[in-house]
Amino acid sequence: MRLCVIGNSHLAALKLGWDALSRAGDPAWAKVTPVFFGAPRDGMRQVRLDDGCIVPARKDIGEQFALMSGGQTRIRLGDYDGFVLVGLNVSIKRILRLYRTHLWYGLADDPRKTLLHSGVATDFLTERYGSTLLVQTAALLRGAVSAPIVALAEPFWASWVRAERDAKPDYGWDKAISAGDAAALAGMFRSTVTAALAPHASFVPQPPQTVEDGILTAAPYNKDASRLISGDGGGTDAAHMNGAFGAALWPLLRQALQSETSVAAA
Amino acid sequence: MDPSATRVQMSNRRIGVLGGDPQLSVAAALRRAGLDVADAEPPPKQMNDAQLARFGFAAASVRAGRLGDVRHLLQLVQEATGERQPRHWVWKDAAGRFFDGLRPGLDPASADRAEVESCRRAHLAALGGLLAQLDDLVLPLCRTAGVFDAADGTVYPGPVPGARLPRGCKLVLAAHSLADLEADFQALHACLTALRPGLRLHLVVLAPPQPAPEALAARITLQTLAADWAGRLHGVRHDTILDALIGRLAAPDADPRLGPLLARLFAAEDVAAALVDAAAPPRTDPTEAPATTPADRRARREARAKRKKRAGPDARVVCEDELLEAFS
Incomplete structure (x- = not known):
């Protein structure tokens, strides 16, 4: 199975995880061949669909495609049996920003915040996630291929940010967890991203074993991410995860792709 | 009268609007005029216009629908203050x-x-909190009849197609008598001013969307009553010039020059006198930010740098290099 994996910086963990699986020599993965295409930040916005190919509109994006894919400067969609989209600006931070000012039914009461009907919150967030690069890229692909498309969000930030919130951008993790709302926020994240992607792709939530306190990633999956991914070794990258995280994702991706394939066949 | 002075005066006052919907929003017209209308049930940031309209955000100071009926306004305020509890809502x-x-x-x-x-x-808590803080409350009026629950007299915006009403609830359509309107407004005025002494009530009688004879008659009735109430009751204001201007400004194709004019007239004690003043060339608005100097800009730069330093080392959200690291 040839897999086309498209994403932003969060692709790195998936690549490191794949390298680990390959080294382990598990025969279950022998028939899977992933090809990675990535561009940092919102670089994937700088592409267009042209004659069955995703073509970068900027030279530097094409160069990054070539570096990661082994020389291909464009994505020939017909070459692949399935597609995996990674990150592309979908994260729970969007919900945490809303949670600063608003609540919805089921969350802990806070008179300083405006209460929304849960249906209003769901509608609003689904629309916002629908405007992200992840969903837009899924829509672009779905317009051109019938193969399965599955999507991953950016991982929850590493659990250590909760304790060091004074020195880091504080998205309100600690407040949400302390109020007992983390599980509900994670549930809202999952349902609204799933809904936003639904016309085009399936959402694969973060593996449960990697999640801590509902909305954070357990420390072992962030260990050495600064050294392995960011390259600074300072241990200050809370947003990106390591190869162990990537390795935990692959079984879920395979399951989702198989499920999508069987649905399509039926 | 100095129009700019009235702007300053209004900028210190907290203005609210009770009632409005996307088709008829006095709050939107006043905001377009530059007035800072309070919103006690604000929408999430970045909510799009279609959702704002669908869920009734930003059309007034609370999400209560159009209202426009004195009894309905009274009922809502009494509900917010705990004086009334509808049974079948x-x-x-x-x-x-x-x-x-x-x-x-x-x-x-x-x-x-x-x-x-x-x-x-x-919703009621938001309204209660709002009413306790306002200096000026705008009450758009447009109805002299309502749909009531015969069981307890509760006013409803109207029947809803396909809705199943609670047992015991029977909706009837009835017009208010002049005596009812008078009694309801007296009660509303008393309730609001008890809650917030010194509150100014601005009555705005809206033009009916459909020029049906009954709607025109209702408008004339309300304008007559509003003028009477403004003449008799302390803190109540009404002017047909404002009615017309707000109605025009609420239209999607409103002349943008109406906004500043409305802001001046809204703040004025005497609308007719302010209208004459408004014809004079406008003076510089003292509420505008003064022109920046190099020293101001330098001070802002230094303050920004200080804030950045205080924030400490940010968590890295690096995206440029990590891909290359992983693939090298």
């Missing part, structure tokens, strides 16, 4: 889901009745 749609019959359509129907009750409690 939780309705069901055709699928058996619950919704707020007093403001249908603003929230989706819910499978959980407790959610509807919780949303109404939060």
Whole structure:
């Protein structure tokens, strides 16, 4: 199975995880061949669909495609049996920003915040996630291929940010967890991203074993991410995860792709 | 009168509007005029215009629907102050889901009745908090008849197609008598001024969307009554010039010059006199930010640098290099 994996910086963990699986020599993965295409930040916005190919509109994006894919400067969609989209600006931070000012039914009461009907919150967030690069890229692909498309969000930030919130951008993790709302926020994240992607792709939530306190990633999956991914070794990258995280994702991706394939066949 | 002085005066006052919907929003017209209208139930940032309209955000200072009927306004204020409790306000749609019959359509129907009750409690708490802080409350009026529950006299915006009413609830359409309108407004005025002594009430009588004879008659009735109330009751204001200007400014193709004019007239003690003043060339608005100097800009740069330093080392959200690292 040839897999086309498209994403932003969060692709790195998936690549490191794949390298680990390959080294382990598990025969279950022998028939899977992933090809990675990535561009940092919102670089994937700088592409267009042209004659069955995703073509970068900027030279530097094409160069990054070539570096990661082994020389291909464009994505020939017909070459692949399935597609995996990674990150592309979908994260729970969007919900945490809303949670600063608003609540919805089921969350802990806070008179300083405006209460929304849960249906209003769901509608609003689904629309916002629908405007992200992840969903837009899924829509672009779905317009051109019938193969399965599955999507991953950016991982929850590493659990250590909760304790060091004074020195880091504080998205309100600690407040949400302390109020007992983390599980509900994670549930809202999952349902609204799933809904936003639904016309085009399936959402694969973060593996449960990697999640801590509902909305954070357990420390072992962030260990050495600064050294392995960011390259600074300072241990200050809370947003990106390591190869162990990537390795935990692959079984879920395979399951989702198989499920999508069987649905399509039926 | 110095128009700029009235701007300053209004900028220190907290203005609210009770009642409005996307088709007829006095709050939107006043905001377009540059007035800072309070919003006690603000929408999430980045909510798009279609959603704002669908869920009734930003059309008034609370999400209560159009209102426009004195008795309905009185009932809502009394509910917010705990003086009144409607009996049959939780309705069901055709699928058996619950919704707020007093403001249908603003929230989706819910499978959980407790959610509807919780949303109404939060709505009333927001209204109560707002009323306790306002200096100026605008009451748009447009109805002299209403739909009532015959069981307890509760006013509803109207019947909802397909809705299943609670047992015992029977809706009837009835026009208010002049005596009813008078009594209801007296009670509303007393209730509001007890809650917030010194509150100024601005009555705005809106033109009916459809020029049906009954609607025109209602408008004339309300304008006559509003003028009378403004003449008799302390803190009540009404002027037909403002009625007309607000109505024009609420239209999607409103002349943008109407906004500043409306702001001046709204703040004025004497609208007719201010109208004459408004014809004079405008003076510099003292509320405008002064022109920046190099020293100002330098001070802002230094303050920004200080803030950045205080923030400490940010968590890295690096995206440029990590891909290359992983693939090298």
